[in-house]
Amino acid sequence: MDSAPPAPPSSLPPSPWLPFESRRRARDEKREAVLRAAVQLFLEQGYHRVTLNEVAERLNITKPALYNYFRGKDEILFECWSMGAELVDSVITEINAGGGSGLAKLRKLVHAYAALMATDFGASLVRFDLRDLTERNAGVARAAKKRIDATFRKYIAGGIDDGSIRSCDPKLAAFAIAGALNWIGHWYQRDGEFSPTEIADEFTVRLTEGLATEGRQQMTKKTPRAPQRRNSGRATTGKKRTGGGTR
Amino acid sequence: MDSAPPAPPSSLPPSPWLPFESRRRARDEKREAVLRAAVQLFLEQGYHRVTLNEVAERLNITKPALYNYFRGKDEILFECWSMGAELVDSVITEINAGGGSGLAKLRKLVHAYAALMATDFGASLVRFDLRDLTERNAGVARAAKKRIDATFRKYIAGGIDDGSIRSCDPKLAAFAIAGALNWIGHWYQRDGEFSPTEIADEFTVRLTEGLATEGRQQMTKKTPRAPQRRNSGRATTGKKRTGGGTR
DNA sequence: ACTTTTTCTTACCCGCGGGTAACATATCGG
């Protein structure tokens, strides 16, 4: 995007625009650095317990310097939240661009969303309290949430239509799935037992196939598999075999 | 003085301090009245945005009076939380007392827990931030949460053993289910579209049976619903309906 | 009645932390 304009003859550095551009870039990078530091602290300690001094300190600057990039604390919070929202939006547009049954799309969404919940900006989507935002920003956030929720419902409803999903209430089903996913943002920790991929893989299966044996395979005797060791550590690590070949 | 029918937002359980009568209620009842008022405000506005003056005002007393019953704001929060925890505990002991397969117990738990999430004290279990508690109380709360989570896992693991639940990772499955349930505490509202019973009923089914029709090999009783055409998921068509485009 | 104890009020303290003003310094265009 930064095509250098025709370099002027003499020895001077070519474009006067480049400095401007790079300066803006530098600014944006700093802005983002603030957000990264802030989101981390907010998640770690909770918005209200984090002071702007702490945020600044972690960046080796002082509090008033933050006001060069943001109008106030609540705007920082909102921008963190927005970063997460943008990630989700891009996931959705990509899925929408592709094809597949309602169930297939839902699975893609579940998988990507689960992985997102294991990131800082993703988690901020569900761990920040919208009541800390200005009424204006809270409205934007609510609208975004609504769009996301609508997407879940749309995929489910579509899946019911095309027969890939059994008949059920799309609204409640979406709540259930989104709830399970959102909760990841509350318990996941980087140094935990499960990797984001493992979580995403397992949730994709569990949330669409359920638990009960009833009515599915298990036609063969119910031989007690794994008499003792349920959950052999890392049990489900390998490629997920979604039962009888999904899709 | 002004006639003092202090008509605060009606619909609230009248406080024991109302003008001049019933000032001789038992201490414990007053304590609980404080908790009921507090939990409502905390859920409504968020812990940090609620002042003790507001809590007191809603009870027709003044802030320092609260200190006759609690050591401080954080203790009020903790006691609210504990109320919810006790409710869950009693549910669990009751289920443990009864019998049934792992799946049956899990379903009972899901049903009762879902209903609990639609109550104030139940929701406080998942909407309050344990970091607002003293280290001591936070420890108690973490332990209680752990016990609850362990119960979910125990039922699931038991169900795998007795064959009522298909093999899976009990830990992640418990996270998924508990997450879906906990999230109820975030979106449920009394005047909403669904009653607690409806939610509990639907979640019990959805969380244990899954969504996918997964045609293929179903044969045992209970022909799966979904009379729709069985469209093998393969996307032979570029674009499914995906609903009517809008919602 | 009288003390004693519990409950509640009035009046205050004070630390925390978001936000601002005024000033210093670096950067850049020219």
Add this chain to the structure above:
DNA sequence: CCGATATGTTACCCGCGGGTAAGAAAAAGT
């Protein structure tokens, strides 16, 4: 080298709200 514009610092303000001190007003005991 010189203004103009970003960028950052030091020092301060001040409102909010949790918590407390001291004492009034009921209740309860005797």
